Amino acid sequence: MSGSTQPSGGPTKGVLGWIEFRLPIFSFLNSSVGYAYPAPKNLSYWWNFGSLAGVALVIQILTGIVLAMHYIPTAAEAFGSVERIMRDVNYGWLLRYMHANGASMFFAVVYLHIFRGLYYGSYKYPRELLWWIGLVIFILMIATAFMGYVLPWGQMSFWAATVITNLFSAIPLVGTAIVTWFWGDFSVGDALLRRLFSLHYLLPFVIAAMAIIHLWALHQHKSNNPLGIDMKGPQDQLSFHPYYTAKDLFGLGIYLIIFAALVFYVPNSLSEPVNYVPANPLQTPPHIVPEWYLLPFYAILRAVPDKLGGVIAMAGALVVLFAVPWLDTSKVRSARFRPIFKWLFWVFVVDAIVLGIVGAHPPGGAYVPIGQIATAYYFLHFLVLMPVIGKLESPLPLPDSIATAVLAKGKR
Numbered sequence: 001m002s003g004s005t006q007p008s009g010g011p012t013k014g015v016l017g018w019i020e021f022r023l024p025i026f027s028f029l030n031s032s033v034g035y036a037y038p039a040p041k042n043l044s045y046w047w048n049f050g051s052l053a054g055v056a057l058v059i060q061i062l063t064g065i066v067l068a069m070h071y072i073p074t075a076a077e078a079f080g081s082v083e084r085i086m087r088d089v090n091y092g093w094l095l096r097y098m099h100a101n102g103a104s105m106f107f108a109v110v111y112l113h114i115f116r117g118l119y120y121g122s123y124k125y126p127r128e129l130l131w132w133i134g135l136v137i138f139i140l141m142i143a144t145a146f147m148g149y150v151l152p153w154g155q156m157s158f159w160a161a162t163v164i165t166n167l168f169s170a171i172p173l174v175g176t177a178i179v180t181w182f183w184g185d186f187s188v189g190d191a192l193l194r195r196l197f198s199l200h201y202l203l204p205f206v207i208a209a210m211a212i213i214h215l216w217a218l219h220q221h222k223s224n225n226p227l228g229i230d231m232k233g234p235q236d237q238l239s240f241h242p243y244y245t246a247k248d249l250f251g252l253g254i255y256l257i258i259f260a261a262l263v264f265y266v267p268n269s270l271s272e273p274v275n276y277v278p279a280n281p282l283q284t285p286p287h288i289v290p291e292w293y294l295l296p297f298y299a300i301l302r303a304v305p306d307k308l309g310g311v312i313a314m315a316g317a318l319v320v321l322f323a324v325p326w327l328d329t330s331k332v333r334s335a336r337f338r339p340i341f342k343w344l345f346w347v348f349v350v351d352a353i354v355l356g357i358v359g360a361h362p363p364g365g366a367y368v369p370i371g372q373i374a375t376a377y378y379f380l381h382f383l384v385l386m387p388v389i390g391k392l393e394s395p396l397p398l399p400d401s402i403a404t405a406v407l408a409k410g411k412r
């Protein structure tokens with residue numbers, strides 16, 4: 001014992017003290033999510049979605065691990081093995097419905113998390129890298145969800161896999177070779193299904209690792225807040241525990257109620273009935289659509305008549321988000337103090353919803369020009385309006401500190 005000291009902030013006595021002395025886990029938790037972690041005192045419920053995304057990820061990993069114990073990743077048996085899970089495995093239906101609807105819940109909270117960041121300027125200095133890590137997580141989520149959708153090997157699984165993998169053939173010269181390499185065959189079949197299953201199992205753990213790095217970056221400069229101004233001292237802060245642990249638990253309760261309502265009452269409401277028909281390479285379904293959370297990107301892909309152009313536009317819609325911290329030229333973070341940007345934000349939300357609706361319909365009639373206009377507006381928002389409005393608009397005066405704003409609100 002000589003020469004060593006107990007790390008501060010953790011237990012010093014009993015079994016916990018014994019552990020803490022050897023592995024300072026309790027002081028680490030205390031300084032990360034406990035009494036010793038300072039958070040702005042004005043965080044609203046919009047700040048619940050990060051922790052909810054973490055819960056959603058854990059639910060996906062746990063239900064996925066058990067599903068994988070019963071699932072068979074071969075073209076001949078995949079569809080049947082999923083049906084067996086639904087009918088013969090104890091609570092298999094619950095596991096599968098939780099996993100499928102859990103993916104929708106995960107995307108819903110992450111979309112709210114991203115839009116919260118866009119409204120309050122959370123991507124701005126000094127949180128640019130935090131934003132970037134979030135975007136990498138988002139791209140990994142898209143890849144994981146696509147691969148998961150292929151696994152039941154229904155009609156929609158098969159044809160979604162065909163459409164999406166074929167996108168790579170748009171790459172000049174090497175495209176077709178890349179697709180054949182990716183398929184491991186000359187068509188979508190057994191080899192592709194096995195490798196997608198392998199990657200679908202792997203990627204959530206990569207996402208979990210990225211989420212830890214995300215939190216590491218968050219803890220460096222702490223959370224932004226609805227006012228978008230920095231904490232200047234203890235008067236602006238609350239300890240994370242018990243204030244935000246309690247607030248997060250309340251949000252979790254609401255989340256679980258919605259999740260349970262989906263799983264127990266309308267478990268198939270968000271899925272395509274065609275995917276209950278086994279994959280048939282000889283019969284293309286009349287209308288191939290992805291899950292709801294990918295529809296806006298699908299609409300952007302189809303807005304450009306040329307295949308390569310569509311792929312570039314869809315990839316560009318994600319890439320442009322990485323530039324947002326620099327495209328937004330405003331000195332003020334929160335849209336609350338930005339009279340013009342506030343409106344543009346809501347127009348952008350409507351634009352994203354319109355893209356989703358267009359993506360859900362066959363590309364004909366009015367959906368074609370509407371999809372093209374909405375796609376053009378998506379890029380206009382980021383590439384033109386964000387930089388120009390940031391320079392032109394005069395923001396409202398900012399409060400002196402979080403504490404003064406909170407107290408002024410209390411007096412009213």
Ligand code: HEM
Nearest residue numbers: 047048049050051053054117122131134135138211223224
């Ligand atoms: C697995 C997915 C994710 C998890 C588990 C996660 C987790 C979290 C948590 C716990 C927080 C702190 C609480 C909060 O501000 O809500 C946070 C903050 C943040 N996240 Fe995420 N996140 C995820 C995905 C993303 C994505 C996709 C983006 C953006 C593209 C993003 C951007 C941010 C930003 C900018 C903040 C700071 C917000 C602020 O302080 O105002 N995150 N994240």
